[in-house]
Amino acid sequence: MVSICFYLHVHQPLRINKFSIFDIGSEKDYFDEKKNKFYLERICRKSYIPTNKILLDLIKKYNFKVSFSITGILMEQLEKYAPHALKSFQDLVNTGNVEIIGETYYHSLAWVYSREEFKKQVKMQEKKIKEVFNLKPKIFRNTELIYNNEMGKVVESLGYKAALTEGTEKVLGWRSPCFLYKAKGSNLKLLLKHYKLSDDIAFRFSTPYWKEYPLTADKYSKWINGINGNGEIVNLFMDYETFGEHQWRETGIFEFLKHFPSEVLKHPDNNFILPSEAIKRLKPVGTLDVPNIISWADLERDLSAWTGNKMQKTAIKEVYSLENDILRTKNKKIIEIWRKLQTADHFYYMCTKWFADGDIHKYFNPYESPYDAFINYMNIINDLKEKIKRGEEMKISKKLAKNYLANTPEENLFWCSDGRVFKNLKELLTGLREMSKDTFNFHVNRYKNDFSNWIRDVIGDKKLAEDLMKARTKNAATKIVSTRIRTLEKFA
Numbered sequence: 001m002v003s004i005c006f007y008l009h010v011h012q013p014l015r016i017n018k019f020s021i022f023d024i025g026s027e028k029d030y031f032d033e034k035k036n037k038f039y040l041e042r043i044c045r046k047s048y049i050p051t052n053k054i055l056l057d058l059i060k061k062y063n064f065k066v067s068f069s070i071t072g073i074l075m076e077q078l079e080k081y082a083p084h085a086l087k088s089f090q091d092l093v094n095t096g097n098v099e100i101i102g103e104t105y106y107h108s109l110a111w112v113y114s115r116e117e118f119k120k121q122v123k124m125q126e127k128k129i130k131e132v133f134n135l136k137p138k139i140f141r142n143t144e145l146i147y148n149n150e151m152g153k154v155v156e157s158l159g160y161k162a163a164l165t166e167g168t169e170k171v172l173g174w175r176s177p178c179f180l181y182k183a184k185g186s187n188l189k190l191l192l193k194h195y196k197l198s199d200d201i202a203f204r205f206s207t208p209y210w211k212e213y214p215l216t217a218d219k220y221s222k223w224i225n226g227i228n229g230n231g232e233i234v235n236l237f238m239d240y241e242t243f244g245e246h247q248w249r250e251t252g253i254f255e256f257l258k259h260f261p262s263e264v265l266k267h268p269d270n271n272f273i274l275p276s277e278a279i280k281r282l283k284p285v286g287t288l289d290v291p292n293i294i295s296w297a298d299l300e301r302d303l304s305a306w307t308g309n310k311m312q313k314t315a316i317k318e319v320y321s322l323e324n325d326i327l328r329t330k331n332k333k334i335i336e337i338w339r340k341l342q343t344a345d346h347f348y349y350m351c352t353k354w355f356a357d358g359d360i361h362k363y364f365n366p367y368e369s370p371y372d373a374f375i376n377y378m379n380i381i382n383d384l385k386e387k388i389k390r391g392e393e394m395k396i397s398k399k400l401a402k403n404y405l406a407n408t409p410e411e412n413l414f415w416c417s418d419g420r421v422f423k424n425l426k427e428l429l430t431g432l433r434e435m436s437k438d439t440f441n442f443h444v445n446r447y448k449n450d451f452s453n454w455i456r457d458v459i460g461d462k463k464l465a466e467d468l469m470k471a472r473t474k475n476a477a478t479k480i481v482s483t484r485i486r487t488l489e490k491f492a
Contacts, residue, residue: 047244072105102137152183167192178231221263
């Protein structure tokens with residue numbers, strides 16, 4: 001008996017604006033709303049809407065089962081630009097034949113660079129899934145199926161029962177991906193992608209020089225039937241955009257999908273299964289040791305699609321090095337921007353390697369070259385640093401503003417020649433307005449400026465002290481102190 005676990009990853013990043021070095025400090029938006037709306041509407045029209053319709057029909061006809069992971073950043077875009085498309089996903093989930101898989105909210109590489117940020121994004125994603133689909137995910141998939149032993153322990157501690165990852169020979173050796181495995185060091189179950197069968201659809205389906213071209217549902221189902229007696233589960237994992245976008249309607253991909261379940265179910269031992277059902281029905285046949293990180297990307301199945309060159313490493317290092325400074329701002333908008341800049345796609349656009357499946361690096365890529373992607377991204381990172389710096393200066397100003405406006409100690413009061421006593425700037429302002437010209441000239445003349453000296457040495461406001469040093473009349477001094485107090489009150 002062979003169960004088919006059909007999983008689709010649904011994600012679109014936020015493309016960033018063209019951002020030159022001259023835009024740094026300009027308050028220009030980082031994200032290109034017009035372009036993001038265009039791409040999302042296009043992919044909903046070409047892929048999500050028609051594919052969801054087909055899946056709904058397949059569920060009704062064949063009790064078909066499918067699982068999705070939908071990134072939080074995509075759900076936000078669907079809510080904003082295509083609520084009808086989001087509803088079509090909700091309609092699928094409401095059939096009971098669709099499972100939603102947990103992941104990182106921003107499709108980030110946080111597991112590799114910040115464990116705390118990883119945990120936060122996983123919890124954010126859980127909250128969003130609950131809000132949109134009223135579900136709590138039991139199964140986890142990390143960005144691009146990135147996984148290692150340590151991640152298995154952390155994911156289990158977050159309440160997950162199983163994780164999806166790549167069925168690469170690097171960790172399987174002679175073993176088959178067509179069985180359930182247990183993670184080393186935890187009780188987490190592992191469902192492994194059958195990458196050959198998955199990639200036949202995702203990458204090779206419309207390739208005319210492929211020896212199996214054209215791929216039909218009948219031919220494909222026979223390959224699956226061949227696993228009977230040699231495996232228990234076939235995990236077909238791929239990007240949802242495979243249907244209608246990576247593989248256009250004209251390739252016959254929709255017709256393939258429509259006939260796929262009926263052809264598979266012609267074999268009496270075949271069925272479709274959800275990941276949560278699989279881990280209940282099947283027993284692990286062994287423990288899988290994954291000491292080094294693997295992924296489902298490219299021929300290497302590692303991190304090189306995002307960290308393969310110096311540009312990528314520099315960009316990733318820069319964005320994650322800002323973590324403490326970003327979180328310290330407690331500015332929700334800046335923290336959100338920082339997280340959106342973690343999306344793995346930004347680094348994928350900087351990739352310079354091209355292999356047999358290299359064309360995927362160019363897909364939906366808004367840049368003419370990886371170098372353009374890097375320069376544009378780093379300009380935004382430098383602008384974000386400026387924002388953080390200005391925020392820190394603002395906080396310092398707020399703290400100092402309170403000090404500048406506070407009362408001075410008794411021993412540091414300003415004793416005016418007309419008998420008045422000033423203990424703070426507001427009292428000095430009142431005194432300046434009311435004192436006579438002679439009194440002012442006693443304290444401010446060619447030999448001294450008592451008000452400026454007191455403010456510098458006691459109040460500590462060097463800027464106001466410097467400005468007052470230039471004032472030679474009572475009216476000028478009054479205006480300077482009044483303006484400064486209004487400014488300080490905005491910060492205090």
